[in-house]
Amino acid sequence: MPYYIYTVTTLDTTTKKAVKPVSEFENFKQAKTEVRRLRTEEQLQDNQSYKIIFAENAAEAEQRLIEYREEPIAKEWEK
Numbered sequence: 001m002p003y004y005i006y007t008v009t010t011l012d013t014t015t016k017k018a019v020k021p022v023s024e025f026e027n028f029k030q031a032k033t034e035v036r037r038l039r040t041e042e043q044l045q046d047n048q049s050y051k052i053i054f055a056e057n058a059a060e061a062e063q064r065l066i067e068y069r070e071e072p073i074a075k076e077w078e079k
Contacts, residue, residue: 003031003054004061005038010047017066021058022050 005022022038025031035050044050055061 001054001056002026003028003052004058005031005035006051006053006061006065007044008049008051008065009045015068019062019065021062024058028052028054 003025005024007020007022009018009020010016011018023031023034025034031052035052038050051065053061053065055064
């Protein structure tokens with residue numbers, strides 16, 4: 001399964017996101033190197049970020065990136 005790099009844009013609310021594919025790699029080391037290069041060389045807007053995701057295909061990767069996830073509740077001992 002390949003690793004995908006996407007530009008993720010958080011829209012007006014934090015529950016809606018737009019994704020744009022950047023590239024695809026067969027191993028994590030190459031994907032990590034590329035996303036680090038992108039983060040240092042290309043400036044994004046405040047509501048955008050680069051994300052790496054591991055998925056069977058591009059459709060699954062996009063679905064997993066845009067799904068809403070609730071923030072975890074911090075336990076008293078984690079604060």
